[in-house]
Structures are given as C-alpha cells and as structure tokens.
C-alpha cells in the first residue's frame with residue numbers, strides 16, 4: 001500500500017530568469033568611451049593579391065570573451081545567467097557579422113612603448129618601455145590585459161639591429177578576432193549612476209576597427225534584482241554593439257567602401273532635419289531607414305537621441321551613441337531597455353554596423369522591427385502624433401493596442417523632449433492567457449473593434465492563416481481579417497491590423513524560443529533531498545515513479561499545471577537532487593512572476609509537502625545542504 005510521505009525539499013539555488021523593471025536605467029556609454037585609444041598595426045593577414053576571393057578574406061566575427069575580476073559577492077546564479085547570455089550573444093555575431101581575416105591565432109598589440117626612434121637603423125621601432133602592465137582602459141575603469149592575449153614587443157638600442165629587450169608574444173586565441181574582457185566590479189559609475197553595465201572598446205586595429213573592449217557588469221545592479229534571461233542578453237547585446245562600432249568617437253573613423261580596397265572616411269556624418277532631429281547619414285544606414293519607413297528622402301538617416309547636456313568635451317560629442325528613444329522605440333539601441341519582450345535587434349542597427357565598413361552583415365538575422373514601418377518621412381513630426389498608427393498624444397489618455405498587440409496599452413510619453421507618446425504595454429490588460437506558453441495556433445491578441453461607432457481595443461481569439469490573413473472570434477462567430485482591411489461581423493467592425501502585427505514569420509523571431517533551460521522565461525531549480533531519502537532511493541526499484549510524483553506534488557503546491565515544469569532530471573549520485581525548470585506563461589506580468597518565484601522559494605525552502613512514494617517510509621530532514629541565502633537576497 002502506498003504510504004503518505006513527507007519530503008522536505010531543500011533549495012540550494014534557484015536560477016532566476018525573471019523580473020525586470022519597466023524602464024531600466026540609462027546607458028552611460030558616451031561618458032565612459034575614450035576618444036583616443038591605442039591603434040595597432042598588424043592585425044590582418046597579408047593578402048596574396050587583389051584577386052583573392054572575398055570568402056578567404058572574410059571570416060565570422062568571433063568574439064572571445066574572458067570573464068575575470070568578478071565581485072566575490074556576486075550570486076552564483078547571476079554569473080551563470082551572464083555566461084548563458086554571453087554564449088548567445090557570441091553566437092549571434094558569429095552568424096550575422098563577418099570581418100576581414102585576422103592573424104591567427106589572434107593577438108592584440110602592446111601599447112606600452114613609451115618612445116620610438118625617429119631616425120637611424122631602428123627608425124620607428126621602440127626605444128623605451130613604459131613601466132607597468134598593459135591596460136584595457138575606459139574612463140575610470142582599467143583592466144590589466146593578461147599576457148596571453150598580447151603580441152610581442154621588441155625594444156632596440158640606437159645602433160644594434162638586434163633587440164635589447166623582448167616582451168614575448170602570448171599564445172593568443174585561435175580563430176578569434178575580437179577580445180572582450182568582462183569584469184563585474186563595483187565602480188563609481190555603478191554606484192553613482194545606478195547603471196547595469198557599461199563598456200567601450202580599448203584597442204583599434206589599423207583599419208580603426210575595435211579589436212578589444214572592456215565590459216563591466218555592475219554587481220550592485222545585478223545582485224539586487226531578478227531578471228529574465230532575455231534581459232541579460234539584451235543588456236550585453238546593447239553594450240557590445242556600442243563596443244563594436246555604435247559609438248560617437250568612431251563615426252568619423254567609419255569607412256565608406258565601394259570595394260574592400262577602395263574606402264574613404266565619411267565627409268559628412270549627420271544632418272539635422274526640419275524637425276530638429278539629428279540623423280546619421282551613412283549611405284548603408286540611410287538605405288535601411290528609407291526601406292523601413294518607406295521614405296525616399298536623401299538624408300533620411302538614423303535618428304539619434306538628443307544629447308541631454310552630458311559630456312561636451314570633444315567635437316564628436318555633439319552626437320550620441322543611441323537611437324532616438326521615441327522614433328526607434330523597441331530597438332535594442334535606444335538609451336534604455338524597454339520591456340524585454342518588445343526589444344528587437346533591428347535591421348537599422350545592423351545597417352549602422354554595416355556602415356562602419358569593418359563588417360559584412362547578414363541582414364536576414366535581424367528581428368522583425370514593427371515600429372514605424374511604412375509610416376513615411378514625416379513619422380514622429382511633432383504635429384503628427386495622431387496621424388501615425390504607432391504614435392499618440394499622451395495628454396489624450398487614449399487606449400489602443402500596444403505595438404505587439406499583447407496588451408491594451410495606454411498612451412504614455414517616452415522622453416520629455418518629444419511631444420508624442422506610444423501605447424505602452426499594460427500588463428493589467430493583457431490579452432495573452434495561461435495556455436500561451438505552448439506553440440500557439442490560437443491566441444488572444446489586441447484588435448480595434450468598432451461597435452455603434454465607438455472604436456475600442458479588444459482582446460480577440462485569433463488564428464493565423466498566412467502572414468497577411470487571420471481568423472478572429474467575435475460573439476461566438478469566426479470571421480476573417482485581411483491585412484489593413486476592415487471586416488464586419490455581427491454588427492461589429494474589425495480594423496484588421498497591418499502586415500506583420502499579428503501573424504509573423506516565425507523564422508524572424510530569433511529569441512522567442514519555447515521555455516527551456518537558458519530561455520527567456522525559465523526559472524531553474526535544484527532541489528536537494530535529505531540523506532535518508534537518498535539511501536531509500538538507492539534501494540528503490542521505482543525511481544521514475546518518485547520523480548513523476550514529486551513533480552506532480554510540486555505543481556500542485558504551486559497551483560500550476562505540471563506541463564509548466566520541464567527538463568526534470570533526478571540525480572542519485574553521492575546524494576539525491578532534482579533539477580527542473582519552471583516555465584511560467586510567457587505573458588505573465590512582472591508582479592505575478594515575482595509572486596510565483598516567491599511562492600516557489602517559500603515552498604522549497606521552508607515548507608514540507610505531501611507526496612506519495614511507493615514502498616518507502618518517512619524521511620528525515622537534512623538541513624546541512626542549504627548554502628547561504630542567495631535566493632533570499634535575490635528576492636528582496
């Protein structure tokens with residue numbers, strides 16, 4: 001007969017992948033970027049001749065990252081999340097960006113030659129070294145570059161052809177072409193500005209391409225809150241795009257190339273339009289802007305954030321290193337990350353990288369950027385807030401579908417310097433429901449519905465037929481909607497949304513993966529069982545039953561379907577523990593997600609739960625396996 005057992009699950013750590021503030025803090029890239037960084041000479045492989053094929057000259061951008069100097073108080077789960085995010089970011093660039101082939105293995109040149117001979121047999125060779133180590137420096141943050149990444153440096157006397165002193169080359173990294181040094185150090189930037197992360201490049205090669213950079217993930221920020229996996233990904237992605245080229249001091253160094261042998265630096269970087277918006281006008285970027293917004297104006301370039309009086313030190317600082325937060329709403333490169341579900345790595349940002357002349361970009365990897373699509377040259381002009389589907393006047397307090405039609409949004413201002421607002425996601429009125437975590441044939445989405453001449457946003461059950469046609473359910477009847485048309489059914493009129501707003505090409509959704517370990521919404525849990533449980537499991541012949549019934553008991557306690565628990569693995573080796581991933585519904589609001597995590601934590605940490613396990617007796621509790629209260633501090 002089955003016995004009623006009480007098993008005490010002891011929580012060792014929970015990998016939180018959750019919770020993000022609605023609007024994160026501003027990025028300080030422009031304040032930490034140094035105008036003049038050391039420039040190397042020997043990064044590229046010698047070309048054998050002009051006829052060498054492009055495929056031999058270019059290779060995938062391969063970022064080698066090295067995580068070092070981590071604040072010892074950084075919770076283990078934060079480090080784990082960061083590592084997962086770095087892997088995803090590196091993969092993204094390998095798949096989407098190529099650079100000229102570098103020397104292999106890749107090394108960066110030392111910059112601590114203090115003086116060179118100006119004449120004699122050793123002209124232009126180093127005559128004297130600076131003391132001290134080799135730094136990768138950005139403003140007020142220095143990192144000592146490990147020798148293994150550094151090329152050799154020879155020091156010569158005036159008369160001898162043989163070097164007097166040699167700093168040896170390190171082994172370098174095979175197939176890499178960029179070094180990213182990642183630290184997590186509490187600096188004044190972190191504490192005074194409350195930033196999450198900041199970084200910049202610290203070495204350029206002979207073409208002025210950044211080849212090394214420093215990224216500091218502020219421990220103060222990352223240890224006090226809980227984030228979704230996608231948030232770590234977005235923060236790192238954003239900073240790396242700055243480091244790779246989206247940076248004020250680099251604009252004048254971009255190469256406009258007609259072929260890879262025929263490049264020149266830009267004569268003109270930006271233009272201010274009649275609406276007072278500064279636009280970067282690199283040709284590749286203008287092309288991409290024209291296509292997206294459907295505007296053929298010649299100087300319709302990428303709109304920049306308006307500088308808020310920060311850092312007026314140099315000429316280039318009249319520009320900024322971010323897109324305009326309203327005109328490029330939801331792009332990865334606006335100065336702050338809006339909600340993670342809404343962020344896209346857009347083709348305009350990729351076009352900026354292509355405009356550098358250092359990279360060849362595969363645009364097919366861009367995520368679908370919906371905002372402002374086809375809205376024309378006058379998009380965001382101050383008098384036209386209401387003329388656009390995506391903009392509104394905050395003073396009207398209007399309601400409409402948010403940009404992804406997941407919620408019924410409220411019109412809110414984005415920045416004080418622009419009078420238009422957008423319909424911000426509003427999780428109080430979410431259209432998505434619990435079952436949404438599954439691959440969805442049917443889903444509720446926000447659609448404008450007109451009843452007796454009043455148009456209101458409504459959540460309707462929809463089903464995609466193709467990218468420009470879907471079915472909807474209204475008053476128990478199914479109707480059909482074609483892109484940008486109107487559909488009438490049961491005395492209500494549906495304003496069918498424009499292309500790409502409900503039925504997307506799934507292939508374009510780079511990061512929207514189903515919940516699994518390392519995915520956007522996952523909460524990974526490891527639960528340790530007491531020694532006695534371990535002993536009994538060793539003797540048991542029905543371990544699978546134990547696992548299944550334990551998962552059912554957990555689901556019951558958390559009042560969620562057992563389908564929301566995935567990737568469960570029971571390990572019985574020198575102890576017993578169960579790893580599993582909780583997949584909350586993808587539409588869950590941050591508050592609800594927070595509550596779920598808290599509930600999970602409380603349940604696993606302090607409560608016992610009732611669980612039937614065939615053929616075993618009651619277990620004793622072992623309290624020795626609790627390691628710190630990492631999760632406690634994460635929650636608060």
Ligand SMILES: [Zn+2]
Pocket residue numbers: 027028029238239242321322334335
């Ligand atoms: Zn930034």
